[in-house]
Amino acid sequence: MDVASQRIADRLRTEILDGSYLPGERIRQEDLAARSGASRIPVREALRMLHSEGLVTLVANSGAWVSRLTLAECSETYLVRERLEPLLLRLSMPRLDAAAAGRLAGLAGEMETGAGVDAFLRADREFHLASYEGATDSQAWQIIRRMWNTTQHYRREFTKLAARSGMRDGGRDGGGVSGLAVTHMEHRLLVDCIARGDADDAERVLVTHIRRTRLELEKHPEIFR
């Protein structure tokens, strides 16, 4: 609709996603206006844009805050993802070629190198969103990208926690492999399904992947305070 608001929204979105703004933090219109060199009008429109993306919570006559999720809300996000992302992947797959599968394998490899929380987070996000690149014009893609954004902060906290508590080096009961090792295998399986063009198997692997992540997340309510 306009252009200044777009710039302001893009910048604020980036800052929220990379953790410069934290959930629950208040956003003052004057601040944003001053920092962006514009008046409050485009700032208000930018806030509305981010509100519609679920990143900002607006209260009439009161103000704007960075949206925060409860454990229950985050959990429900994963439930929705379990249903929708398999469909999105199915819609995407016909337009993914061998080169795309190669890029996915590369990202899976990056995650396995253990280069730190931020690197993992970025690669994981890129990996999954890249697997949907064949359907970026779909409504399902809009919904899913939005959900990846609203949960970004909590995935970061969860990844930090997992890295700290030594999940990556094992410590599992029952003789299983280490926590992240399962994740890595699921990613590799997914790449294989995509390379084979087998949408049915891909759907099943993806459901498993998301569901397992949700169950792990639900073990850590402290992330949500």
Add this chain to the structure above:
Amino acid sequence: MDVASQRIADRLRTEILDGSYLPGERIRQEDLAARSGASRIPVREALRMLHSEGLVTLVANSGAWVSRLTLAECSETYLVRERLEPLLLRLSMPRLDAAAAGRLAGLAGEMETGAGVDAFLRADREFHLASYEGATDSQAWQIIRRMWNTTQHYRREFTKLAARSGMRDGGRDGGGVSGLAVTHMEHRLLVDCIARGDADDAERVLVTHIRRTRLELEKHPEIFR
């Protein structure tokens, strides 16, 4: 965020849903401002709200139009609904009691009386949304309600078409029952599953219902011009 915009948005939403504004129709900010007795500022915010609901399409430096769907987009909406609505129903069911099931049965009955397109459309919408009333606080509900809104116009056109072309009185090949009769039975089956508290069966019936509707819709590309 504000209150005047809310009023303007509510009014415009109603007008779009009941067909006063048609898909593709241009929306001028001055018009809305004049009709609502406000300035263009709250009008712009209202347009942004409806944009985030998918009812309005915004183009920078150009204007606003009532959103229109292509057959492919509408069809994809149904694909998403096939995946999400069963989940939403599952989330809703634990909080639906016998009274709720009774209301659903009543709405199913209303649809069967054949009281015209508008009455059917209203009852059908109320029926399905009421079955999700146990989970109106969920994200899935937000998504689904949005989809019912964006497709409202095309469901109206489809219903008109079905009523006119005599689908309701039969005319099917292969000795099946008449078109709407199947719909009615699916609704009744759904009520039964809900009354029994059987979420698994309810999911299956709902998938069938939505999928069959999508396939019927895809036979009528003329609705989308």
Add this chain to the structure above:
DNA sequence: TTAGGGAAGATTGGATACATGGAACGGGAT
């Protein structure tokens, strides 16, 4: 000490006025 109420300050919501960008129309050239 704590709970409640009120006043001052700060922040958001809206209106008017101005700037900017597009689109439609008309004129000219090929």
Add this chain to the structure above:
DNA sequence: ATCCCGTTCCATGTATCCAATCTTCCCTAA
């Protein structure tokens, strides 16, 4: 006659100013 280009007009985008509302802090009283 048609296509291209420029001008004009109109709708949108933004800034400034004013009004309404909430928040916060302090004071009073139980």
